[in-house]
Amino acid sequence: MVPSLKRLLAALRRLPGVGAKSAQRIGYHLLRAEKSESYELARSIVNLAERVALCSICGNIAETTADENRRPVCEICSDPERDEERLLIVEEPYNVESFERTGVFNGRYHVLGGLFDPLAGIGAEELGLDKLRRRIAEAAYNEIILATSPTAAGEATAAYLRELLEPLNVRLTRIAVGLSAGADVDYADEVSLRLAVEGRREMH
Amino acid sequence: MPLVKTEAIVLAARPLGDTSKIVVLLTPRRGVVRAVAKGARRPKGRLTGGSVPLRRIEALLYVREGRELAVLSEAQVVWAPRELGSDWRRYLSAGRLLETALAVSAEGDNPAADYHLLLDALRLLEGGLDAGLVRLFYLRQLLANHGLWPELGRCAVCGGTVEGAVDIDIAAGAAYHPEHAPDAVRSLGAGSVRLLAGLHRPAVLRARQSREVVEGALDLVERLAAYHFDLRNRSAGLDARAQALLDRPEDESPL
Numbered sequence: 001m002v003p004s005l006k007r008l009l010a011a012l013r014r015l016p017g018v019g020a021k022s023a024q025r026i027g028y029h030l031l032r033a034e035k036s037e038s039y040e041l042a043r044s045i046v047n048l049a050e051r052v053a054l055c056s057i058c059g060n061i062a063e064t065t066a067d068e069n070r071r072p073v074c075e076i077c078s079d080p081e082r083d084e085e086r087l088l089i090v091e092e093p094y095n096v097e098s099f100e101r102t103g104v105f106n107g108r109y110h111v112l113g114g115l116f117d118p119l120a121g122i123g124a125e126e127l128g129l130d131k132l133r134r135r136i137a138e139a140a141y142n143e144i145i146l147a148t149s150p151t152a153a154g155e156a157t158a159a160y161l162r163e164l165l166e167p168l169n170v171r172l173t174r175i176a177v178g179l180s181a182g183a184d185v186d187y188a189d190e191v192s193l194r195l196a197v198e199g200r201r202e203m204h
Numbered sequence: 205m206p207l208v209k210t211e212a213i214v215l216a217a218r219p220l221g222d223t224s225k226i227v228v229l230l231t232p233r234r235g236v237v238r239a240v241a242k243g244a245r246r247p248k249g250r251l252t253g254g255s256v257p258l259r260r261i262e263a264l265l266y267v268r269e270g271r272e273l274a275v276l277s278e279a280q281v282v283w284a285p286r287e288l289g290s291d292w293r294r295y296l297s298a299g300r301l302l303e304t305a306l307a308v309s310a311e312g313d314n315p316a317a318d319y320h321l322l323l324d325a326l327r328l329l330e331g332g333l334d335a336g337l338v339r340l341f342y343l344r345q346l347l348a349n350h351g352l353w354p355e356l357g358r359c360a361v362c363g364g365t366v367e368g369a370v371d372i373d374i375a376a377g378a379a380y381h382p383e384h385a386p387d388a389v390r391s392l393g394a395g396s397v398r399l400l401a402g403l404h405r406p407a408v409l410r411a412r413q414s415r416e417v418v419e420g421a422l423d424l425v426e427r428l429a430a431y432h433f434d435l436r437n438r439s440a441g442l443d444a445r446a447q448a449l450l451d452r453p454e455d456e457s458p459l
Contacts, residue, residue, distance in 0.1 A: 016219075016221060016222075017221040017222060116292065116295060116296065116299075116442075117299070118295075118296050118298075118299020118300055118302070118303060118438070118439035118442055119216055119299060119302060119303050119306070119438060119439060120438060121438030121439060121442065122442075123296065123442035123443075123445055123446050124442075124445065124446035124449045125445050125446075125449065129449060130449055130452070133454055134454065137454050151256050151257075151289070152256065152257060152258050152285070152288055152289035152295060152298075153257070153289075153295070154289075155289030155290055155295075156288070156289050156290075156291070156292040156295030156296070157292070159289075159290055159291060159292045159295075160292040160446060163292070163450060164449070164450060167454070168454070180247045180248060182248070183247075183248050184248075187248070187250070189252075189253030189254070189280075189281050190281060190284075191253055191259075191281055191284045192253060
């Protein structure tokens with residue numbers, strides 16, 4: 001195999017979900033395809049590395065500008081039409097996309113960049129929760145929605161956030177947990193079932 | 205390809221592709237087992253609930269000889285410690301236990317003892333016992349399971365019984381009368397010695413202990429564990445730093 005192709009395949013294999021076979025398939029596809037396709041892919045990857053950073057306000061993905069002195073701000077933070085009174089706290093930038101797709105939330109976001117993870121040495125400091133507290137203290141939110149996953153890590157992080165943000169006297173809510181839409185009760189584990197029963201609501 | 209049915213505690217899990225996970229399990233017979241849990245990241249996956257850290261599961265594993273990774277075929281959740289999630293302090297303490305179990309259990313020749321010890325410790329933590337006491341109980345017994353717990357009641361120089369306060373040489377794993385102790389030993393107060401001697405008794409665990417006594421004993425077991433085991437201790441200090449942020453006035457937080 002020629003060194004250039006070998007290098008490409010090695011780089012592809014480092015991507016999540018791409019094994020040896022997939023890397024080979026992609027590599028040979030690019031060899032056969034129009035050169036413009038490879039150039040476009042290469043340019044997109046370089047752009048991603050050079051022009052995409054974390055939003056300086058919320059931690060979401062943001063496009064940087066040519067002005068190096070200007071801090072990156074994401075599309076949502078710079079949108080004046082968004083609801084200024086509600087803030088939804090999520091784990092990762094891709095969670096923002098998931099909530100946006102639902103169309104039920106039009107407020108602001110804050111991306112933690114992870115959850116409490118003792119084995120990885122990640123706690124309150126590493127998640128920058130002091131910065132989040134300052135952000136909330138200086139804004140006029142009516143409601144903070146904690147949308148971390150209903151795992152032990154997600155619940156523990158949410159419990160910490162509750163303790164951190166309670167003194168700010170702002171309404172704190174937690175997303176509902178239990179059975180997912182379309183799930184079969186027979187196949188649900190007992191933890192999910194218990195949470196679903198505990199989180200039941202009145203039928204109107 | 206042997207099929208193994210075993211109970212297990214999920215020590216850790218990390219994503220594998222978009223839909224699966226690699227889980228690290230502590231089992232009573234095979235010690236630490238790493239396994240692929242296919243589909244465990246899907247919301248409705250069969251393995252989703254059983255591949256979450258801290259949960260105790262009934263697992264069905266395909267263990268392939270010569271392969272580093274087994275395949276998790278079934279995972280029935282037997283116990284999910286709820287309080288450990290709803291209380292961040294207990295969660296971080298539980299994480300420290302898992303980190304220690306992960307580091308230590310690869311070395312042991314009695315995985316069943318380590319497994320049941322971790323389960324006992326997690327249950328105590330879930331039950332609301334002070335996190336420092338639970339860690340003390342865990343490390344003390346873990347050192348004993350691995351034959352590394354020093355005999356605190358007998359002086360290594362004169363062979364006489366040591367009562368009350370004791371001096372301990374961490375590296376030598378020996379205790380001394382204060383007058384026989386070599387240099388560079390740790391002194392342990394009488395209260396801490398009594399606590400360490402009675403940790404296996406539920407009444408001692410449940411009794412009110414002074415902070416000084418617990419901290420003295422904990423300092424010793426942490427030092428012994430750090431000396432004997434290859435602990436990474438990434439989780440150490442997370443709880444103290446999180447508490448410090450809570451105690452800090454909000455106007456001192458950076459923007």
